[in-house]
Amino acid sequence: xxxxxNGLTVASWNVNSLRLRLPQVGRLVGARSIDVLCVQEIKAxxxxxxxxxxxxxxxxxxxxxxxxxxxxxxxxxxxxIEDEEALDWCGKVDCRHVRARVAGIDLHCLYVPAGGDLPxxxxxxxxxxxxxxxxxxxxxxxxxxxxxIPALLTGDFNVAPLETDVWDHxxxxxxxxxxxxxxxxxxAFQRSGPWVDAMRRFVPPEExxxxxxxxxxxxxxxxxxGRRLDHLWVTPTLAPRLAGMEVFDEARxxxxxxxxxxxxxxxxxxxxxx
DNA sequence: ATGGTTGCACGGCAA
Numbered sequence: 001x002x003x004x005x006n007g008l009t010v011a012s013w014n015v016n017s018l019r020l021r022l023p024q025v026g027r028l029v030g031a032r033s034i035d036v037l038c039v040q041e042i043k044a045x046x047x048x049x050x051x052x053x054x055x056x057x058x059x060x061x062x063x064x065x066x067x068x069x070x071x072x073x074x075x076x077x078x079x080x081i082e083d084e085e086a087l088d089w090c091g092k093v094d095c096r097h098v099r100a101r102v103a104g105i106d107l108h109c110l111y112v113p114a115g116g117d118l119p120x121x122x123x124x125x126x127x128x129x130x131x132x133x134x135x136x137x138x139x140x141x142x143x144x145x146x147x148x149i150p151a152l153l154t155g156d157f158n159v160a161p162l163e164t165d166v167w168d169h170x171x172x173x174x175x176x177x178x179x180x181x182x183x184x185x186x187x188a189f190q191r192s193g194p195w196v197d198a199m200r201r202f203v204p205p206e207e208x209x210x211x212x213x214x215x216x217x218x219x220x221x222x223x224x225x226g227r228r229l230d231h232l233w234v235t236p237t238l239a240p241r242l243a244g245m246e247v248f249d250e251a252r253x254x255x256x257x258x259x260x261x262x263x264x265x266x267x268x269x270x271x272x273x274x
Numbered sequence: 275a276t277g278g279t280t281g282c283a284c285g286g287c288a289a
Binding site: 017020041043044068070114115117126158214215216217218259 | 277278279280281282283287288289
């Protein structure tokens with residue numbers, strides 16, 4: 001598939017094991033023109049990340065931050081990577097953030113901690129870690145994001161911030177991913193850029209929009225008890241280039257699916273300097 | 275109210 005000649009199409013997908021999901025990655029890149037694919041939950045030791053296979057699928061360039069068993073993020077690109085960096089937060093090296101500069105844009109691939117089940121930071125260390133991770137991102141973003149370099153932040157943020165980002169707002173208020181404190185902290189993180197929510201530039205906030213459907217539903221499509229956990233944000237200077245967005249939910253219905261659907265955003269070509 | 279499914283370090287844990 002030819003990619004957009006001067007524009008850039010970026011996709012983000014929590015694949016829930018990159019090795020297991022390689023055939024589905026192949027189907028995705030066969031169906032859509034993607035220049036950069038950001039993946040979360042690679043779930044493989046660094047020497048077991050399928051770099052050759054990803055190169056064969058059209059992504060010879062990569063910036064990967066991975067570990068055995070859990071987590072792991074990667075940026076796979078058709079275009080050269082000009083600079084890359086692995087980032088870690090909260091005193092852990094847990095492979096949840098990687099940055100790569102492609103076509104002059106700083107691309108960040110993120111995997112925010114899920115946070116467990118009990119929405120009490122005193123009783124549940126995983127929820128405490130999630131809240132502290134969001135605080136660390138907010139602090140980092142307010143200190144270190146260079147306004148002169150266009151940036152794009154994407155991945156599994158594990159928070160559904162709007163009422164229409166969950167299938168039932170009232171039922172979800174005490175469920176992790178949609179608790180008030182998480183929604184507040186994601187809001188603070190977004191304002192710290194400020195970051196533009198690219199997906200909601202295309203789908204108004206009154207409309208439901210989901211990227212994740214649990215494996216545990218009998219029929220994910222019929223029940224449609226989804227959540228918008230995956231996001232793509234851009235710096236304000238990049239917002240005028242937002243040209244298209246798709247949640248590729250067809251992939252949720254494939255054989256051996258991930259529980260997340262890919263999010264695909266297209267940027268129009270940069271205007272020439274005058 | 276509970277349980278439902280998936281993936282990895284092969285089995286308890288994380289999601």
